[in-house]
Amino acid sequence: MPGALDLLRYAHAHPGVTRAEAAARLGLGSGAATEIMGRLRAARLLGEVAAPSAGRGRPTTVLVPHPEGPLVAVVELTHATWRVTTAAIGGELAPAPVHRHTGDPATVLREITDALRARTGDRLVAVGVSVPATVRGATVVQAATLNWRDVDLSGLGLGRPLTVGNDAALAGVAEALRGAARGHAVALHLTVEVGVGGVVLIDGAPAPGAAEFGHVPFGDPALHCPCGATGCWDVTVDGRAMARALGRPAPADPRAFAGEVLAAARSGDAAARAAVERAAAALGRGVGALLNALDPAVVTLGGLGVDLLESAGDVFSAAVRRAAMAWRRDALPPIVPAALGSAGPAIGAAESAFAGRLEELLTRR
Template structure:
């Protein structure tokens, strides 16, 4: 009995130090020990186990002044890796990340013209998943057993391993399990994973409750509590873009009426400018923003209207969710920069009176377009770290 308890404590101590090193790249052993309340001796002992388990290593840190040399906790050179897959409406990429979460450089591939059913704008899922599968096979051949999980980020509603609906790719009920190849597979919505990344390593870091919203084509996001995404019973929550903050007469491609999604992006700007639906709403929004910056009055009005619609919804979500911080990604960063006053005024008008005096900070996301991949890496690593530590440190 005593042996079992001692073993459980060893595993827990190792997992705590491993998680701390993962969350704080560059941390010294002394600082990690102080944060976790470990004596110097037990930190040294735990590090020995994590090194033997090929999870963490150390390197001597350059020390300012004449203090004792210290060591920085780093990923083990033969340590575990997760494959990180990101699919967007136009591209796909595959890379790796290890303990500490930093991504290896990724080659970004465009969906080939042959992937599209001509005239329908649909990207053929089988073709894309086969190409990604080929890239994952190459990683397996290169890294062997170091590869322990696959994390996928993509637009759309994801439940478990299934893409229930991805409007921009025109996918319905696509199973991603084929990408796992026997490894642990995690999959998530790109905006939700960008939120996970902001909470772990970006602008929402250190806040207990954070709301992240990414505006690209429509708006997606997530509420994060202690860094974990609140995604409901089946993982499909966080579809803030399909809350009816918009015009009840306008039908959204999701099938509902009045969605916030279609009021904040390039499609909204096109309607305001009397144009038809743009083929690439994100690129269209970029062009309108650039015209607005150059002083075009119609473009300025279209940007202002989108910023107002975004702010109105954010104010409503503050009432509903009470986050300590709001991070805005994608087009949201541009709307905040170009029409911040209009945005903030709309937030205040939608917020309950008592809240106006103490609005939480609403800030640009820090991780930009890397957010979804960083979040996918975090999510895949979180799924396997405890099991790996248990297996390797307990010696089973």
């Protein structure tokens, strides 16, 4: 028979669910649901508020995080900014200001640690960190846009369990658990910003491995990538690729440059349009190759990938089809924009911090 852990997991995965709906989904009688909710309330994990009247049937309640319940802290680091926020059971992120940083690791980490101490207290149970980087354990191995190598982030845990993840991979985790890839056994998520990052999700969890899709040589073998390899997919799908197509020098901020080229293409500039289509075709060719290799049931695209899909969807789709094996072309999986947009990495960092922790919280409290 389902128990307290099942109801806790269900409420975490389905914020806003009513007690009646959760009980029905789990096959719990109303007496058992009442008894279990009593336990979860006493453990300060879940609370209840009156549900809006549905007009008929017995009144029910909405399951909400307990007001004194556990929190995970979320640190979101980008190439130019950082943010510290918190999430309760149910995964909702508290509003938090975004700060700019100078890029100096010691300064950034000190600022973040101060913010973590200021925002969290006894309720803190874990810390999740999102970084635009290749990560091993709690170490940033290489972050090209931050110009960081081998930076240890273990101090950000404040003595609690710490998970550090790549931003694109965490966006994929968020899509698999709460977004457009939810419910699929195998999903592929790709975020294009400067280069392309991503992850394969198996039953909502990232597949092991570095998954450096951007550095698979789906690109032009004559092109050198800042990573040290040649032919990388990374440099063919973003603002750098658009600048090359337009005969312009390498842009200082490739993401901003891509935005300008997309805007010019939308307003009818033929050269800009051709540069956008070239990037969309390069993205589609690699996606088609990954369909052959990984056989995902759905592909979600984030960042600039959404713009390329919207601005040059036909060119993108044609390139996917050309790269896909013939038998696959009649049954391509849906390739859709990520549902959570720019919130994905922080939501994924919160989920990684909560992962496997609900059981521990229940037995401890």
